[in-house]
Amino acid sequence: MLLDQQGIARFAQRHLMPDTVRITREADGEVLDPETGVLVPVDRLVVHSGQAGLYGHQERIRSRGGADGAWVKEVRPGYRMLLPLSAPELCEGDEVRVVEARDVQAVGRTYRVTALSEVSSFPVLRTVWLEEHNREATA
Template sequence: MSTPTVPVDLEAVRQVLESTVMVDEVRISRPTGIPVLDVVTGLVGPAPTTTVWQGSGAVLSAHGLAAVEHLVGGRWLEDTASWYGLVTPLSAPLPQRGDLVTVITAKSPTAGTVGRTWQALDPGEASTVAVARITRLDEVVII
């Protein structure tokens, strides 16, 4: 990681991220019970959930996360082993491992993320110096 030659205005970076990247509506929900077996189909249904937070954010692929680094003019995210990341404002709560993230609406009509669901792989990252909340995600694929 390179050291900036001039001080970084973290508030300006936060504002850029919130106004240009976190433009979709996302929901973070937490499983609160045990999935129920549908005796008619023999399939296990989804676990009941409680909405933890709903508001502005973005689900970005690893390529999207790298592009955001260029947008804000610096590297603010370490390499990721997961393919997706959730970016939410600092006002959003820290997601917990196992929380579910669903994109409710996307600003771009070609986003391809609306209605898809991901699971938080780890608790949301926390830092004493931050410009956004970052949470590693893995897509939940329903077969």
């Protein structure tokens, strides 16, 4: 039996990526603000705007802590983002903003890409690891 790679990719997009994100990257350079006459940084470059799925996970790490330098087990929240195969490769430090989501508390949150996209011999989606950067206050 042959697996239908495109069919699995369509299924993943339809069922695992219900949210909309906007991913931006810092751009080099400055432009002249015509109103002030001052050089200002160029706007961030939009890398991807579209479908995604955001999933939380706990990251268990060991680190040295305390005055005695003993190893301490620590649990930190982390996030995994699923993207369509058509999404471009992301870079560490890219910013992800949740524009629309099934979970309304996710809208407006921003994340930073912490690791490059995973690759696979049977690709059906892109997986990127994130850490939470900022939450906008909701009224």
